Amino acid sequence: MTEKQRKILDTALELFALEGYNSISTKKIAQGAGVSEGLIFKHFGSKEGLLDYLVEEGVELMNRELDTLMQISDASERLRATLRFPKTIIDRNPAYWKVQISIKFANHEIKEKYHNSSFMGKAMGILNDTFDELNFENPQMETQLLMQIIGSFFMALVNDEIENYDEMLSFLEKKYNLK
């Protein structure tokens, strides 16, 4: 990866996160990265190719975070970490997740393309095992519900729409018998 190639990616990620994929032109990216517009297409083929690359990086990042979550041996501790998961990873790399979420509601073709979200299955697997270990009555439904809750916190945090997240966390921990 060239220095300018990385610069293009970093600039695009930053701008996509700030204003959304559709609102950012390749011209703006080129200006921000200090390169010619043509170079973007030399390296990434198209604007969407650029997005592909960033999404791929995001998926890898997410998979790594999920692996560390999976490695927590104590089930209660793992569930606690799962509740804190959205905040943890957003604090670490906000831009990637802003882009990932904005895609879900962007252009229709683009939405279709990235729909499968490979890591969702992995996350559900972890959660299902955890509820199983903790002898919850209906692990599958517990998993589905908590996935929805975590997803909504994810979005709320990314859009800065939540203020008392810590209070909500301890409220949830009580609900899940973790304190």
Added chain:
Amino acid sequence: MTEKQRKILDTALELFALEGYNSISTKKIAQGAGVSEGLIFKHFGSKEGLLDYLVEEGVELMNRELDTLMQISDASERLRATLRFPKTIIDRNPAYWKVQISIKFANHEIKEKYHNSSFMGKAMGILNDTFDELNFENPQMETQLLMQIIGSFFMALVNDEIENYDEMLSFLEKKYNLK
């Protein structure tokens, strides 16, 4: 309201819901409605003016739905209806809510403009009163959590990403001691 005026609104609503506000050009709307493109600007001033009108209609629709929810006297029954709320109103008018949700993740300026979502406060008020009446330990946090859950179901339903909604509903009803 002229016949063609209504036709423009209906076409725009349908197309915005299908492919998102940003992806639909005024030309496409005019073609779909069978009118000249200029007429859109005569009646609504701008493309955004057209969106304003549709959003306003959606807000009124939502307020009416919330009013009927509020009129349920029995608190348990009201909570039950609240859980079913997303499905109820999406079945009735899917297009409006697809547009409302897509806006939240569209263009940055547009997102800012419609951010306040006047009916959210109303919905929270209803829910808070309900949890109060039912003597839940922490009505405020219960409200906040259920608002998140309902919001996520709202989005999942609009995007056809949920299959066992009924099962999820009875699971939730158990959690809230409604059966």
Added chain:
DNA sequence: TATTTTTGTAAGTGATTACTCACTTTTATT
């Protein structure tokens, strides 16, 4: 019926879009 106002159209406008192409400079290979 005459006049004004509203509704509607068709053919534009400049700006912006993603992308291409001919070309030069730099780096790697033999």
Added chain:
DNA sequence: AATAAAAGTGAGTAATCACTTACAAAAATA
């Protein structure tokens, strides 16, 4: 050192965008 390949540029391209304007038909008002 000679040659090939890759990196990079800058000035284009056609298409599309939201929107305007000059004008005609229809409806409302007088």
